[in-house]
Amino acid sequence: MPRFVYDFAEGDKDQKDLLGGKGANLAEMTNLGLPVPPGFIITTEACRAYLADGAEPDGMAAEVTEHLATLETAMGRRLGDPDDPLLVSVRSGAKFSMPGMMETVLNVGLNDASVHALAARAGDDRFAWDSYRRLVQMFGATVLGIESEHFSDAVEAAKKAKGTRNDLDLDAGDFERLVETFKGIVREHAGRDFPQDPREQLDLAVHAVFDSWNSPRANLYRRQERIPTDLGTAVSIVSMVFGNLGMDSGTGVAFTRDPASGARGVYGDYLQNAQGEDVVAGIRNTLPLTDLEQLDKTSYDQLMDIMTTLENHYRDLCDIEFTIERGKLWMLQTRVGKRTAAAAFTIATQLVDEGMIDLDEALRRVTGAQLANLMFPRFDRDAEKKLLTTGMNASPGAAVGAAVFDSATAVARARSGERVVLVRRETNPDDLDGMIAATGVLTSRGGRTSHAAVVARGMGKTAVCGADELEVDVAAKRFTTSDGVEVAEGEVISIDGTNGEVYLGEVPVVASPVVSWFEGTLHEGTGDDLVDAVARIMRHADETRRLNVRVNADTADDSGRARRFGAEGIGLCRTEHMFLGDRRELVERLVLAESRDEREKSLAALLPLQMEDFTAIFREMEGLPVTIRLLDPPLHEFLPDLTELSVEVALARERGEVDQEREDLLVAVRRLHEQNPMLGLRGVRLGIAVPGLFAMQVRAITRSAAELAAQGVSVHPEIMVPLVGTVQELQAVAAEIAEVVAEPESHVNGAPVPHQVGTMIELPRAAIVAAQIAESAEFFSFGTNDLTQTTWGFSRDDVESSFFSEYLEQGIFGVSPFESLDVEGVGHLVELGAREGRRTRPDLKLGICGEHGGDPDSVHFFHRVGLDYVSCSPFRVPVARLEAGRAAV
Ligand code: ADP
Ligand code: MG
Ligand code: MG
Structure with missing residues (x-):
């Protein structure tokens, strides 16, 4: 039979699961010999049983009786004794601190008789009646569920009658009368009398604390903080000490x-x-x-x-x-204590300097999320600001723009070059255009899992949500603050997604000093404590980590920045953007080509352009590996929109003008149109269906690499084939690659330029048959974005803005599987693919190149399953370095 009650002297700080944070720390302080009023703790296990069965578990009441008796002996007083009462507080306290979310009742044990004894003992009538009215008030509100305004209104009325605003001016008689008033309020609103029996007070207060675990605000808080819902709260019973015994208290x-x-x-x-x-x-x-x-x-x-x-x-x-x-x-x-992101870094290094912790522990005490937080541009701290309100910090950053109240206006104004902040009561999928057009999003309802918050975070857009003091009037195109300040459409506001603050007017934005340090424009040891702290911890993370960190980049600019941020190569260079813009026409011709000859011509025209792209990137990443993915997206993405083109051609026909080129294009677009492009002609399928396309890309890679190598530049190209599902696909492409590599232009000093050929693992089938695929691959890179889509069978573009917020709201997802890797499902495939691949080829290089490469929890997982590197967007590179270090300590 489990024990449900522990004395303070029996617990310690590591028992937060059982005793709650507050109880465990009270026990710890007691055992340190600090002056803690004696008491005992009812466990979270008792709470869970109570919540499951609607009644105290067997044996709990007897244990409470026993511990209460011990406490009474120690204190020399009995609970609520009419001659000399012991009073106690009944306090909530869960494993994770949930400040202000649950209930606490003070002064339990006072009643019509013991109040007189308390007064006599203290020699202070006012104190005793004040304590009693506090009990009736707290008990009424938290245990009996009476609106607390009834009580506070009565206090206000008493002060008014006395002609004062200060509670210190109320005397014993006033409080005694308030107790009577409060008892009347209890009778009226709870349909029962305030209980005079001290033990009944205690038991009911304990139940109320248990119940407060499931209060709506506690539930909401847990969802937002990702605290599990089934932990329950412990209850600490603490002898009262009194700070209201006069001015020396x-x-x-x-x-x-x-x-x-x-x-x-x-x-x-x-x-x-x-x-x-x-x-x-x-x-x-x-x-x-x-x-x-x-x-x-x-x-x-x-x-x-x-x-x-x-x-x-x-x-x-x-x-x-x-x-x-x-x-x-x-x-x-x-x-x-809780702390800001900046304080987390500075405190950790201060403690190292004070000899309290070592650098490993300092690294454990900061997080990638905190570092990311410090990298956002911020509002100038010294600027003058007019605060309008504070909401939930839903998606970090600093955004300034004209307030607009609907998506159409957001889009229209943004199109004319204006910066706008979209203000809504809450957003829904129809607001997507407006959210994309806006620099920031402000809502008056919903929390960190609301539609606005989820979508904004996904887009990396600043958002403040649930600013519930704002009255948003979409029809009148304005919002009003609780102080009555009105902000109409077009007025500029500034929103801080890092702390949830909303200001009137334009607040100047400054770059983060941490980013300036990464960029090399601000140096360590020049007076910025935060920069010094971050620099030290980053250095230690780099010395500690086993995972390499690469970047997903496809321009020379991004590559350069990522290198300054510490990237150790490119893990994913996408080639699709290289086919857009002016080059679109060449691609159109390639797709439309009817003869081999025509196709070869467009490919030949594309070759030098691709070579330029790769040369610039290879130079920027000199000495580091560069993984280039052959063309992946469906071809129709490079062609005009089917509907628009159909209309254009139909109109031309009506006018009697037949433009053969447009007609041919329409036929091709129709031919290539797919119901489900994500599952259609893309990746390696495209390479096989359009002969010469991949060969051209490979040629551009090996030739530009060979040219640079001949000039003494150290280049390390890695050619990556996307969306492979069977080794036969990879073999076909590998044969094509081998032919290109055999060409003299791909040689340097008489031998083929050094390179590797590998594949992405982004289909469940590929993970399953990884042992076969590894026969033809020198490396694998897990494409966890597509692998998540193909494993779950949903497309990110379609679902994130539709049902995801509902799933998060209902707790079906704790977090979006696109944000943090679904370890059980997608992670299982990653683990399987890695293991199977290395079975065939023990030195197979393994990396990951989805968004998850920059997500802290996911990085820890990739460390555990033994990958060689993670690759992520440039701004996440420092986060991944830090988390890779934390994963290794
Ligand atoms: P919360 O978790 O919301 O902080 P607490 O359980 O800490 O709630 O209690 C609310 C307030 O009552 C705190 O200010 C606390 O210090 C005070 N308090 C709690 N127990 C006692 C006690 N035994 N004697 C005096 N004050 C107490
Ligand atoms: Mg407290
Ligand atoms: Mg992919």
Whole structure:
């Protein structure tokens, strides 16, 4: 039979699963000998059983009785004793901190009798009645589910009657009357009396905390933070200490260092004569923690000592809650504190310098997501800003533009060169054009998994979502803030997708110093602490990682930037854009060619152009491998739109003008039109169906490489065949490649220019028969974008904006499989392909070149399954380096 209750002295900080974060850390502090009010913890296991069965598990009540008795003995008082009551708080606390999401009830044990004893003991009537009215208020709201406004309205009325706005002006009599009023509110709205039995109060409060795990706001928070829904909360029962016993008492919160910058110092707030949440609720102005030194030097010094103890013990920034009861300091909570991305890096290196952690641990404490966050351009911190509201930071970045309220206007204004921010209540698939046209998206509803957020993140577009204080009036083309500020269509706003802030007017944008450092325009050791910290940790990541990091790039510019960002080669150079623009006409002719001769002519015209492209890239990536993928997309993508061309030809015919070229083109476009282009004539199929096409591309690769090699430039081309499903396809192309390589122009110093031939693994079949395919491939590159599409049977372009947000909302996906690799399904195929391939060819080089190459979780997976490199977009290269390092420590 499991145990459901643990004394503080029985737990430690590593038992967050069972005791919740708050309980585990209270136990840890108790065992460190810090002044924690005694108490015990009911486990998350009890909560899960309660939520499953709707009742306490067998044995829990007896264990509570037993631990309560021990607590009563230790404190020398009994819970709610009419002559000398023990009071307790009943506090929620899950494995992952969910600030403010669940419930806590203070002062449990007060009733009509014990309130008098409390008053006598403290020698303070006002305090006792204030504590009692707080209990009825909190109990009424959280346990009995009464709207909290009923209570706060009554408090306001009492203050008004007294002619004051300050709760300190209310006296014992006022609070005693408030207790009566509150009891009336309970009777009216809950249909029962406020329970006088202390144990009944305790049990009901415990159940309410259990139930608060499933409150709508807790559910929403978990979805957004990707916290599992089945963990449950623990409940800590803590003897009350009182910060509301006069001006020599108070309550406060503190950080062991600045959570925004990591700077050491005294950070916190303190409020005299106050209890619990008064500090954060902002009922009175708090004092800076430094003022406590004047007010109560003994407690202040002790607090500073304790903070040092905690930092040394947790070896990290901690935040704490404390209370001073008549000059005696009590610790009520601690945890490793949340921090900004910048502070994560600076704190980690500070702790290294202080000898508290080593560089491996520093690397573990920062994340690729934090680094990515630091790489976005940002609003100038020193610029003057007018804050309109704050929403959810749904997709990072800084966007400035004219507010527009519908997609058509967004598209129209963007077309005329204006920057716009699309403002909607929420978006739906019809808004896609507008989202693409806008520099940023702002919505008043929905969170980080809403349509707007998912699509914006997919497009790398700045978005702030769920700014619910905004009244968006699409019909009137304006929005209104809660302070009544109106913003009409065309007025410029600035939105910060990194912190969720929305400003009126144009806020100047500055480049990230971290990017400037990567670019080499800002140097380490020149006074920017963040840059120094990032540089040190990146260096350690590079020394630690086993995975190489390459880039997906198909221009010399992108290649150069990626190289500065640390790319160790190109993992995917797509060739399709090289067929667009002015070259479209040549491609059209190639497709339309009726004779071998005509085809050869267009190919010959394309050859020198392709050679130029490759020469520029090879030069930029001198000394590093460059993987070039032969043409992949369906041919019709290079031809005019079928509908538009049909209309054009029909109109011409009506006018009696027959243009044979357009007519032929229409026939070809029709012939090549596919219902399902993603599953149609593309990749290696195209290479086989259009003779000479791949040969031309290979010729361009080997000839430009041979020319450069002859000039002494070190080139390492890798020719990659896309969409292979069977080894026969690869053999056919390999034979064609061998012929080209045999041509004298592909030679340098009398031998073929060094190169490799490999394939993409992007069809489930290819992963399954990888052992056969490896007979003809010197390397594999897992194309996880297509592999995800072909494994799931959905096309990214079609589904991301349609049902994905619904799937995320309902929890069918925790995260989009295009964002983070579906390890169970697609990952299984990657693992299989890697294993099978190496069975045939032990030195087979393995890489991945989908978007997943820059996704932190996916990088850890690729490390685990033994790939040689990941390849991702230029801006993700630093993220992949960092995560590859983290995967290896
Ligand atoms: P949350 O998780 O929302 O911070 P807590 O359980 O920490 O909720 O409690 C809410 C407030 O009540 C905090 O300010 C806390 O310090 C205070 N509090 C909790 N238990 C006690 C206690 N036993 N004595 C005095 N204050 C308490
Ligand atoms: Mg707390
Ligand atoms: Mg592909």
